[in-house]
Amino acid sequence: MKHYWDRFSERFGEALLAAWYNDAAWLGMLRPLEALYRRQVARRLADFQTGKRPVHHPGVPVVVVGNLTLGGTGKSPLVAWLARYLAERGYRPGILSRGYGGESADYPLRVSAQTPVEVCGDEPLMLSAQAGVPVVVDPKRARGAERLLDEGCDILISDDGLQHLALGRDLELVVVDGQRGFGNGRCLPAGPLREPLSRLESVDALVVNGADSSDVTGAEAATHRFSMTLAPVAWRRLSDDERLPLSPLPFDRQVHGLAGIGNPPRFFATLEGLGLGVTPHPKPDHHRFTPQDLQFGDEAPVVMTAKDAVKCRGFADARCWALDVEARPSAGFIEWFATQLDALTRVAQGERQ
Incomplete structure (x- = not known):
């Protein structure tokens, strides 16, 4: 019975996402519920702003990376990039996660x-491998932040932490999928937004993944807008974790593409751009894979995302590969972030003196 319920939930979720991003007419029936949701979001925000609900700041700079929409936007690769960027400059960064799915x-x-x-969820495990910095999972992010301080971290990155207002923050970065944008621009359940688009007016920067910010309706609400891309960097065989260059291909060109992320077609298009013929197998975001998910009745290679690979590593065979990608923020973002980082460092040093 659980199997059939899971399948129903997955297909319902897929249908709802399609409706949100195509602005299906029947969503109009949900607008009264959207109004109630928006009211609750505004009340919660006011509670934190007025002190009715406490906000804990850990005492070191906190950079929040999040999104306004349900579903993947590419924020985790940006989190990994930020962690590596900070470590290269002598900081001791740590990553804080809710650990969804664990x-x-x-x-x-x-x-x-x-x-x-x-136990930990797919994204924290992936980030731990990619970023090489301490990663802590805790539904209570303020408590998790204290653990990272115990690890010696002097700057924290909160992955998907935009709506977790109990944790104080110094910078808020919002990532949006440049292809899908903000859908129909409506809040749950009539649209994919966790918060109204007006929230962009208060964040520090919007980062558009895979497109120019001028191509995304609603992006103009953000004061600072930048772009980034996700660049493929290596094939990784799951059976032994060996990484091989993108060219020459280490397997046959006709492959099964497997993606349990927020926007599977983007991944399949990336594989095709690398010269592969892809039989696509999309799954919902955070899908829990089983050995049966890797069986397609032939011996063709199976290529998946890094996030899916961490869930399949215990039963993947030599047919299974991951495509490792890295975030490539624009030069404008890197320059802007370096300026913000300098300011945060001066403030933190002044508070310690």
């Missing part, structure tokens, strides 16, 4: 290569 008996949870994905 469930631990104890929090805060320090993620390692041996942490089961069922």
Whole structure:
């Protein structure tokens, strides 16, 4: 029975996403519920702004990377890039995550290569491998932040933390998928937005993944707008984690493409751009893979995202590969972020003196 319920939930979620991004007419029936949702969001924000609900700041700079929409936007690759950028400049960054899709008996949870994905969630495990910095999972992010301080971190990156207002922050970065944008521009359940587009007026920067910000309706609400791309960097065989260059191809050109992310077609298009013939197998974001998900009745290679690979590593065979990608922010973003970082550092040093 659970199997059939999971399949129904996945297909319903796919249908709802399609409706949001195509502005289906029937969504108009949900606007009264949207009004209630927006009212609750505004009340919650006011509670934190007025002190009715407490905000905890850990005492070191906090950079929040999040999104306004449900579904993937490319924020996790940007989080990994930020962590590496900071480490290269002598900082000791740590990544804080809610750990969606995982469930631990104890929090805060320090993620390692041996942490089961069922315990920590797929994105924290992927970030731990890609960024090479401490990653802590905790539904109570303020508590998780204290654990990162114990690890010696002097700047924190909160992954998908925009709506977790109990954690104080110094910079807010919002990432949006340049192809899908903000859908129909409406809040849940009539649209994909977690918060109204007016929220962009208060964030520090909007980063558009895969397009120019001028191509995204609603992006003009943000004061600072930048772009980034996701660049493929290597093939990785899951059976032994060996990384190989993009060319020459280490497998046959006709492959099964597997993607349990927010926008699977983007991944399949990337594979095709690398010269592959792709039989697509889209799955919902954070899909829990089983060995049966990798069986297609032939011996063709199976190529998946890095986020999906961490969930398949225990049963993947030599047919299975991941495409590793890296965020490539624009030069304008890098220059802007460096300026913000200098300002945060001066403030932090002044508070310690």
